[in-house]
Amino acid sequence: MAKTKAAAPRKSTAAAKPVRKAARTVARKVTEPKTARRLWLSYPPEHIKEPVIWQMSQRFPITFDIRQASVTDKIGILCLELEGASKDVEAAITWLRKVGVRVEPVELSALES
Template structure:
């Protein structure tokens, strides 16, 4: 699943993607990122893993203040951002 993770300034330095990978067993590929440690930013990430782990991990990220936008499901024709 491709998602855009929007980070507020206070979340930019936190290892959110690592946490999702480590604690929720999600594999990831970062497709694009624009981060400014003075303004915040966003990252476009392809995640794969068990559906329950994906749902739980993204719910955790939202609880941490990360805004999430789903961009696609299966990877086909999803190279454009």
């Protein structure tokens, strides 16, 4: 079995290339640092009717998991977990802040007096 596997790429250079490419892709995905962030999101009233989380999921390749939500006509509060490549999660958080959503870790006031 090992011999057959090792020999296979040598049969055709053309056939071997995609295999190597795929391997490289997998390797990149595996080594890319992953992260999961637990966050409180607060929406100002003007964003309450906008599908902000859906928009975020369309822009960034991350998963979200909503754990708590409270929406009134004055404020929207959402507790969720974002998971994905670190750079994508950070980019999503930056985007959320840019559109006016306040983002805090679930720990909230880690910095005390």
